[in-house]
Amino acid sequence: MKKPIGILLFILSLLGCENDTKLTFGTFELSNRLCEACPKIEIKLPEALDDATISETVNTTLREEVIALLTFEEETEVGSVEAAVESFTTGFTDLKKKFQDEVPWEAKINGDVVYEDDTMLTLVVNAYIFTGGAHGYNSTSFLNFDKIKATELENWELFEDEEGFTHYAESKFRIQEKIPQDENINITGFMFDGDAFHLAENVGYTPDGIQLVYNQYEVASYADGPIVLTIPFSEANKYLKRGIQL
Known part of the structure; x- marks a missing residue:
C-alpha cells in the first residue's frame, strides 16, 4: 500500500509545481571598483531566470531603467548596463580633470519584486544618484508587467x-x-x-x-x-x- 500512496503524493507535488505561476528570480549585481577616485556605483537588481518571454521583457526593462539613470553622455548610444557604468564614470573623470575639487559621484540602484499574481507583476527600482551639488537625488520607479502578454504596462x-x-x-x-x-x-x-x-x-x-x-x-x-x-x-x-x- 505504500507505493500507491507514494506515487499519488509525487503526482500531486508535480501538479502543485505546474500551478505555481510565479517567476523565478536571481540577483544581478554590478559595482565599479576601478580606482579610489572613481565614482562609487552599486547595482543590485532582481533577474528573471525562467525560460519565458516575460522573463526577457522584465530583464530588458530593468536594464533600460538602469541605463537611463546612469548614462551621462547624451550623444553616445548606450546599449548595456556595463556601458552605462562606463558612461557615468567617464562623466565624472572628465569633470574631475577640469575641477580637481569635484567630490566623487555616487550611484546606488536596487530593485525588488513588490507584487506578483497569476497575471500581474510589479517591480520597484530605488535609486540614489549624486553628481555634485548640495545633495543627491532619490527616486522610486514602479515597473508593471502583464505576465500573460509578456509586456510592460x-x-x-x-x-x-x-x-x-x-x-x-x-x-x-x-x-x-x-x-x-x-x-x-x-x-x-x-x-x-x-x-x-x-x-x-x-x-x-x-x-x-x-x-x-x-x-x-x-x-x-x-x-x-x-x-x-x-x-x-x-x-x-x-x-x-x-x-x-x-
Missing part, C-alpha cells in the same frame, strides 16, 4: 476608469495631506502644475494596494521628500482593469 493601461480613479485619488490625497476638499490643491504648498491634481508618474501594485509615489520635485520641494499615497484594493478595484480578488 504604461500607467494608463492599469485602469478601466482612469478619470474616476484620479478623482478618487485626489479625495484621498487631500485627506492624507490635510488639504480642504473645496480649496486649491496647492493651497498648503504643493506644486501641482496648473493647480490641478494629477496621478503620480509612478503607480504600482503592492501588497497593500495601488501605490502612488510622487518623487522629489514632482509636486513638492526636495525637503518634503517623496509623497506616497496607497489606496487599498478594496477601494481601487472598481477602477482597475485587473482587480485583485480579496
Whole structure:
C-alpha cells in the first residue's frame, strides 16, 4: 500500500509545481571598483531566470531603467548596463580633470519584486544618484508587467476608469495631506502644475494596494521628500482593469 500512496503524493507535488505561476528570480549585481577616485556605483537588481518571454521583457526593462539613470553622455548610444557604468564614470573623470575639487559621484540602484499574481507583476527600482551639488537625488520607479502578454504596462493601461480613479485619488490625497476638499490643491504648498491634481508618474501594485509615489520635485520641494499615497484594493478595484480578488 505504500507505493500507491507514494506515487499519488509525487503526482500531486508535480501538479502543485505546474500551478505555481510565479517567476523565478536571481540577483544581478554590478559595482565599479576601478580606482579610489572613481565614482562609487552599486547595482543590485532582481533577474528573471525562467525560460519565458516575460522573463526577457522584465530583464530588458530593468536594464533600460538602469541605463537611463546612469548614462551621462547624451550623444553616445548606450546599449548595456556595463556601458552605462562606463558612461557615468567617464562623466565624472572628465569633470574631475577640469575641477580637481569635484567630490566623487555616487550611484546606488536596487530593485525588488513588490507584487506578483497569476497575471500581474510589479517591480520597484530605488535609486540614489549624486553628481555634485548640495545633495543627491532619490527616486522610486514602479515597473508593471502583464505576465500573460509578456509586456510592460504604461500607467494608463492599469485602469478601466482612469478619470474616476484620479478623482478618487485626489479625495484621498487631500485627506492624507490635510488639504480642504473645496480649496486649491496647492493651497498648503504643493506644486501641482496648473493647480490641478494629477496621478503620480509612478503607480504600482503592492501588497497593500495601488501605490502612488510622487518623487522629489514632482509636486513638492526636495525637503518634503517623496509623497506616497496607497489606496487599498478594496477601494481601487472598481477602477482597475485587473482587480485583485480579496
